[in-house]
Amino acid sequence: MNRIIILLSLLINFTDSDNRSDQVITRQGQVSFFSYTSVENIEAKNNQVLSIIDFSRSEIAISMLMNAFVFKKSLMHEHFNESYIESDLYPKATFQGSIIDFDPLAEGIQTKMVKGTLTIRDIAKEVEIKTSIENIDGTYLITGDFEVVVKDFEIKIPPILAPNIAKNISIKFRFEYQPYEK
Amino acid sequence: MKNNILFLLFILMLIGFSISVNAQDLLDKLEKEYPDNTEYEIATFKGTRISLGHSIENRRKGVLEVKAMNLFWNIPNRPSQSFVADKWTARIALEYGLSNRLTFGAGGTTLEGIFDGFLKYNLIRQVKKGKGSPFSVTLFQNASYRSNDGGIGLSDDFIDRTAFTSQVLIARKFTSQFSLQLSPTYIHRSSSFDEDPNNHFALGIGARYKVGGHISIVSEYYYLANPLKSIDTYDAFVLGVNWEMSDLMLQFQMTNARNMVEDAFITQTPNNFNLSDGNFVFGFNATYVLHFNQKKL
Numbered sequence: 365m366n367r368i369i370i371l372l373s374l375l376i377n378f379t380d381s382d383n384r385s386d387q388v389i390t391r392q393g394q395v396s397f398f399s400y401t402s403v404e405n406i407e408a409k410n411n412q413v414l415s416i417i418d419f420s421r422s423e424i425a426i427s428m429l430m431n432a433f434v435f436k437k438s439l440m441h442e443h444f445n446e447s448y449i450e451s452d453l454y455p456k457a458t459f460q461g462s463i464i465d466f467d468p469l470a471e472g473i474q475t476k477m478v479k480g481t482l483t484i485r486d487i488a489k490e491v492e493i494k495t496s497i498e499n500i501d502g503t504y505l506i507t508g509d510f511e512v513v514v515k516d517f518e519i520k521i522p523p524i525l526a527p528n529i530a531k532n533i534s535i536k537f538r539f540e541y542q543p544y545e546k
Numbered sequence: 547m548k549n550n551i552l553f554l555l556f557i558l559m560l561i562g563f564s565i566s567v568n569a570q571d572l573l574d575k576l577e578k579e580y581p582d583n584t585e586y587e588i589a590t591f592k593g594t595r596i597s598l599g600h601s602i603e604n605r606r607k608g609v610l611e612v613k614a615m616n617l618f619w620n621i622p623n624r625p626s627q628s629f630v631a632d633k634w635t636a637r638i639a640l641e642y643g644l645s646n647r648l649t650f651g652a653g654g655t656t657l658e659g660i661f662d663g664f665l666k667y668n669l670i671r672q673v674k675k676g677k678g679s680p681f682s683v684t685l686f687q688n689a690s691y692r693s694n695d696g697g698i699g700l701s702d703d704f705i706d707r708t709a710f711t712s713q714v715l716i717a718r719k720f721t722s723q724f725s726l727q728l729s730p731t732y733i734h735r736s737s738s739f740d741e742d743p744n745n746h747f748a749l750g751i752g753a754r755y756k757v758g759g760h761i762s763i764v765s766e767y768y769y770l771a772n773p774l775k776s777i778d779t780y781d782a783f784v785l786g787v788n789w790e791m792s793d794l795m796l797q798f799q800m801t802n803a804r805n806m807v808e809d810a811f812i813t814q815t816p817n818n819f820n821l822s823d824g825n826f827v828f829g830f831n832a833t834y835v836l837h838f839n840q841k842k843l
Contacts, residue, residue: 408843416572416576423572425571427577429580435841438605439605450722450759524791525760525791
């Protein structure tokens with residue numbers, strides 16, 4: 365009898381975890397980056413970033429296409445993809461990590477650390493990012509900013525152009541999540 | 547009892563399994579969320595010219611290219627005291643992106659005083675992901691006018707001094723490094739000596755190989771099917787290096803061509819490609835790109 369109860373509860377648990385919408389997703393996340401130098405300011409924005417959060421495990425994943433970044437100057441888009449990021453070879457940048465001490469039920473704004481692996485050009489780096497998470501009736505808004513070191517991702521910059529590109533690129537993000545439906 | 551332990555183990559395994567199933571990468575889940583957009587290939591060639599001849603590339607809308615194309619060569623058997631080279635010709639041109647696919651350009655060349663204007667339209671774009679064409683096609687049409695005397699069968703008549711080049715540029719980016727272009731070409735020259743044809747057919751072949759993020763090696767060859775008869779001409783050949791630095795692009799060439807306008811270098815290159823004085827021509831193009839139509843982010 366006990367076994368049957370355990371089995372049943374397990375089954376319920378399974379089906380439950382499958383149907384419950386403990387995951388939220390965004391398909392129009394925004395990521396922008398800035399490189400400020402005395403020679404030139406470079407700015408780009410990607411409005412098609414995918415991200416998903418699994419509340420049951422406080423896990424978050426982000427994925428985006430590098431060629432979806434929009435620049436002010438069209439030629440910069442070409443150079444970014446062709447000469448620096450090499451998006452032919454490495455089309456995506458991803459992040460996978462967890463939100464530390466995250467309480468999905470708390471209303472209002474919480475400031476939490478997100479810890480995980482950032483992968484650009486197939487090079488993985490551990491990062492910790494301070495984020496602000498706002499819960500408005502079940503839709504979540506996550507914003508924050510951090511910096512990446514260009515050198516970490518083996519992006520080749522010819523010496524003659526070194527003054528044009530900052531050593532540290534600042535990155536801003538803004539994700540508005542909706543409940544995930546299959 | 548034993549059964550119970552086995553059962554517990556089984557449950558533990560199940561739980562473990564369920565966790566591993568749930569923990570299946572969230573990233574994999576995102577992978578399926580990407581929309582099935584068609585993606586087009588970019589930068590089949592770095593510049594709007596492979597080196598001397600046009601490539602399939604256009605600049606985007608509102609982009610102005612300021613071009614200075616230069617060729618230098620020596621006159622053979624001359625006790626020359628010229629600085630750098632005996633002969634120099636330059637073409638100064640402006641090329642503007644009317645739309646993302648249509649470019650208009652005009653330029654003036656010092657040698658033979660050629661003025662030229664062209665329109666270039668990107669008809670088909672090569673698709674990288676999704677359904678579509680495996681290559682890009684760009685249509686090119688130019689008109690040129692020779693203001694100096696001394697050309698092949700030139701008279702004072704305005705029409706006589708014109709020539710028209712039509713090209714269908716077909717290119718494919720095979721890998722991120724290697725691109726190849728075929729350029730079937732039709733050239734109409736308005737004036738000619740009697741023995742010379744007015745209409746020429748040529749086939750250009752060009753390629754680039756990217757050796758670094760900013761540097762590529764390029765080569766072009768133009769086969770002319772029916773050359774001029776009144777003078778000896780040779781097919782134009784170019785071997786060059788393209789070097790791009792943010793808004794500036796430099797193209798260096800070793801060639802036998804002495805002109806940068808299509809009808810002139812395809813039909814009237816008077817020497818073959820070798821390293822002797824008079825035959826060897828060194829060239830460089832400097833292209834500066836100005837964006838008049840910057841996107842708002």
